[in-house]
Amino acid sequence: MKAVVIVFSPSGHTLTAARMIRKSIEARGGTADIIDLTKDDTLLFASDKRENLAAKVGAFDVLFVGAPVYAGHAEHTVLRTIAMLPSPDEKRSKIAVPFISYGGAHSFVALEEMGRALKRKNYVPVLGIKLASFHTLSRSFRTKISEDRPGDAERRVIEDAASKVVDLCSDRESIRDGSASFAYTKMPMRFILKILSQEKIHAKFKTVSIVYEKCRACKRCIEVCPVNNFVFADGIVSVKNRKNCIL
Incomplete structure (x- = not known):
């Protein structure tokens, strides 16, 4: 098998x-x-x-x-x-x-x-x-x-x-x-989650950015990000696309 x-x-x-x-x-x-x-x-x-x-x-x-x-x-x-x-x-x-x-x-x-x-x-x-x-x-x-x-x-x-x-x-x-x-989740939670998608619940937190005054280009963010949303080029780390962030 x-x-x-x-x-x-x-x-x-x-x-x-x-x-x-x-x-x-x-x-x-x-x-x-x-x-x-x-x-x-x-x-x-x-x-x-x-x-x-x-x-x-x-x-x-x-x-x-x-x-x-x-x-x-x-x-x-x-x-x-x-x-x-x-x-x-x-x-x-x-x-x-x-x-x-x-x-x-x-x-x-x-x-x-x-x-x-x-x-x-x-x-x-x-x-x-x-x-x-x-x-x-x-x-x-x-x-x-x-x-x-x-x-x-x-x-x-x-x-x-x-x-x-x-x-x-x-x-x-x-x-x-x-x-x-x-389908074991009961109402009203089922109704709440139907209205509130994952995106709606998380949207306000999707503010990933680089604080360049503190960034030491250690590349840890690149190592840990599960969706490869950071890139390092010319000595600078930047965000590829904020929409890709999954918190």
Whole structure:
């Protein structure tokens, strides 16, 4: 069995989950390739990113797609990537598993959004995985949120999901759409998040800029930015495009 795991991981925690998925698939006799969108301009912004994605994805028996939760939603880079995916065919199975990592108290509508996006491309989300992960912004807090996660508890969730997926791949007559279970967020939060998109919630914070009086051209911003939004030329760091910022 061949799995492909597509992941976008600004803080590294969703990538940790992707590696857990790969290990679980391999432990059950399969293989798994991880396609990491993070800092990959060929998949994020290149004019031929759709073709590049299709080439990297190749053939598979099951597709995993992972995203962090941003402001209650699935991070939009992943949703855009799902929209670029080639549809299932003789080389690509329709079996899909979205997974999300969330650092707060709830994962809200992120998993539901990923399920809908996959179905629009004719994939069948057979199950979904939601995983607690370290809330990166809590590094400066006295109490860290979900420190050391994803950890053993999340690994057990992944191993259970991997077993179910492996069984499905050997019994394709049992494939069923499980996305109805992703709609676990109650009103009025569902209504609020429908009105307030990720972009609307984050828009006022997207003011990334260089304070040149303090900039030492250390290039740390270039190293850490998950969407390669900084460039260094002629001894000066500059912002490529403020619209690309994901905070």
